[in-house]
Amino acid sequence: MGSRAAAATIADAARVPALVIGSGYGGSVAALRLAQAGIDVQLVEMGMAWDTPGSDGKIFANTTSPDQRSFWLRTRTKQPLSNFLGFPIDKDIPKYTGILDAEEFSGITVYQGRGLGGGSLVNGGMAVTPKRENFGAILPTVNADEMYNTYYPRANAGLGVGLVDPTWFDSAECYQYARVGRKQAQRSGFPFVFVPDVYDWNYMQQEQANTVPRSALAGEILYGNNYGKKSLQKTYLPQIKATGRVTISPLHRVSSVTPAAGGGYAVSLEQLNTSGAVIATKGVTADKVFFAAGSVGTSKLLVKLKATGALPNLNGEVGKGWGDNGNVMCGRANHIWDPTGSLQSSIPCGGIDNWNAGGAFAEVAPLPTGIETWASFYLSITKNPNRGQFTYNPATQGVDLNWQTAWKQPSIDMAKSIFDKINSKEGTIYRTDLFGVYKIWGDHLTYHPLGGAVLGKATDNYGRLAGYPGLYAIDGSLIPGNTSVNPFVTITALAERNIEKIIATDF
Numbered sequence: 413m414g415s416r417a418a419a420a421t422i423a424d425a426a427r428v429p430a431l432v433i434g435s436g437y438g439g440s441v442a443a444l445r446l447a448q449a450g451i452d453v454q455l456v457e458m459g460m461a462w463d464t465p466g467s468d469g470k471i472f473a474n475t476t477s478p479d480q481r482s483f484w485l486r487t488r489t490k491q492p493l494s495n496f497l498g499f500p501i502d503k504d505i506p507k508y509t510g511i512l513d514a515e516e517f518s519g520i521t522v523y524q525g526r527g528l529g530g531g532s533l534v535n536g537g538m539a540v541t542p543k544r545e546n547f548g549a550i551l552p553t554v555n556a557d558e559m560y561n562t563y564y565p566r567a568n569a570g571l572g573v574g575l576v577d578p579t580w581f582d583s584a585e586c587y588q589y590a591r592v593g594r595k596q597a598q599r600s601g602f603p604f605v606f607v608p609d610v611y612d613w614n615y616m617q618q619e620q621a622n623t624v625p626r627s628a629l630a631g632e633i634l635y636g637n638n639y640g641k642k643s644l645q646k647t648y649l650p651q652i653k654a655t656g657r658v659t660i661s662p663l664h665r666v667s668s669v670t671p672a673a674g675g676g677y678a679v680s681l682e683q684l685n686t687s688g689a690v691i692a693t694k695g696v697t698a699d700k701v702f703f704a705a706g707s708v709g710t711s712k713l714l715v716k717l718k719a720t721g722a723l724p725n726l727n728g729e730v731g732k733g734w735g736d737n738g739n740v741m742c743g744r745a746n747h748i749w750d751p752t753g754s755l756q757s758s759i760p761c762g763g764i765d766n767w768n769a770g771g772a773f774a775e776v777a778p779l780p781t782g783i784e785t786w787a788s789f790y791l792s793i794t795k796n797p798n799r800g801q802f803t804y805n806p807a808t809q810g811v812d813l814n815w816q817t818a819w820k821q822p823s824i825d826m827a828k829s830i831f832d833k834i835n836s837k838e839g840t841i842y843r844t845d846l847f848g849v850y851k852i853w854g855d856h857l858t859y860h861p862l863g864g865a866v867l868g869k870a871t872d873n874y875g876r877l878a879g880y881p882g883l884y885a886i887d888g889s890l891i892p893g894n895t896s897v898n899p900f901v902t903i904t905a906l907a908e909r910n911i912e913k914i915i916a917t918d919f
């Protein structure tokens with residue numbers, strides 16, 4: 413038996429005090445704090461555990477050579493940068509419960525992590541606390557003093573957030589692209605700010621010195637990171653396991669939650685194999701259920717359960733208030749005397765802050781192709797005011813989102829407040845070969861889905877779902893569409909705040 417005994421998953425017909433749906437930031441915070449309070453927890457995750465190396469000896473696939481591990485149940489890759497030099501770069505892969513889901517809705521593809529650790533497995537690790545002056549617009553009903561004195565610090569500590577050493581940054585070959593980004597931003601009068609990350613910065617320095625196996629410097633990011641990134645697998649999840657009170661069930665997908673006859677909630681689960689087929693179903697009864705399936709996952713479940721009569725008393729706010737955090741991407745073509753480097757760290761460490769003047773905060777992002785491209789690449793987070801809504805579609809028995817590609821236009825206009833100015837100052841132009849043939853703006857996707865069970869609307873001010881005592885939302889679905897910066901620190905901090913209150917008053 414030994415340590416493998418921990419691999420037992422949730423038992424059919426069990427009666428459990430607390431069940432958490434999803435193991436991203438919200439789910440991990442909920443599971444850890446409940447367990448530390450002495451409550452036995454079932455943590456249910458539809459993706460894989462990501463603890464076993466593949467045939468190449470590595471757990472995660474490289475960004476430049478995607479394979480079956482890279483995508484969630486797709487037969488062809490759907491890379492965010494679909495083209496290079498105008499040529500499409502997607503390729504066929506076996507269908508598998510891979511790590512990155514490119515979930516397609518009308519007008520937008522929403523990228524999400526799948527597996528134990530959720531989005532932390534695939535993201536850039538940029539761990540940004542919003543400026544306090546912007547917080548009132550992000551979560552208007554939440555006490556900012558409490559967040560900035562207690563819960564943001566708790567989240568930053570729990571996540572292992574750190575900052576690049578600015579002196580090392582100035583000379584590191586792998587951040588040439590970021591130094592070009594800084595120089596050009598400053599020449600146009602924009603503040604360039606270093607952005608914290610959950611990457612192990614000592615490891616990064618060793619990667620640059622070539623004394624350890626490379627991950628960020630081998631371009632790893634979208635399909636997982638084999639070494640230096642402190643995903644939830646290195647922070648909250650080991651702590652969760654150490655409590656001895658949490659049963660973790662990977663490849664288990666929650667399909668229904670409905671009030672149980674004798675009190676509590678009947679939860680239906682589908683156990684998947686790595687082809688995505690349902691190999692078993694289980695039913696359990698949980699006294700309390702925490703929806704932490706991510707903004708899209710939680711919204712889809714709640715909207716469907718309300719519409720199909722499983723949870724009819726959820727209120728009319730369920731599914732509303734969804735936003736894309738204003739994500740839009742673009743590239744610029746630099747002059748021949750401004751190379752961005754053939755070795756680029758996949759972990760961004762700086763951004764251009766024009767939020768208050770122009771509504772955009774732009775990450776200076778890598779384009780880790782392994783060759784010199786003279787390209788500067790950016791992911792902008794913008795103050796896009798458009799909000800979508802999830803609705804149940806009886807014909808497909810699925811959930812639709814009414815987003816339209818044209819709704820990104822405000823984001824493009826806001827990003828242009830930065831890049832038109834830089835182009836005019838530098839005498840440069842936009843790249844047109846990264847998202848298709850002659851297409852400047854990557855306006856077809858988001859990495860930052862937010863909302864759908866908004867705090868204080870679909871729930872009370874701590875995430876208790878209206879209409880059902882004992883049901884909670886505790887993930888990105890609570891946040892009304894925008895955080896002004898990258899979202900996961902805010903998701904984590906809000907979860908820390910809410911679970912503390914819930915443990916104190918509801919158990």
Ligand SMILES: Cc1cc2nc3c(=O)[nH]c(=O)nc-3n(C[C@H](O)[C@H](O)[C@H](O)COP(=O)(O)OP(=O)(O)OC[C@H]3O[C@@H](n4cnc5c(N)ncnc54)[C@H](O)[C@@H]3O)c2cc1C
Pocket residue numbers: 433434435436437438439456457458459523524525526527528529530531532534535536537538539540634664665666667704705706707709710713859860861886887888889898899900901903
């Ligand atoms: C490529 C990429 C880069 C990003 N970069 C950054 C960054 O640098 N900084 C930043 O702050 N943010 C970044 N993000 C966004 C960030 O990762 C998300 O905001 C965050 O992960 C959301 O946390 P969450 O707890 O709401 O949900 P998630 O982390 O999405 O976790 C939800 C989990 O629930 C599981 N699940 C869903 N439905 C079910 C179900 N029915 N049953 C069981 N399990 C289910 C999912 O598989 C998933 O593991 C990035 C995202 C992507 C995709």
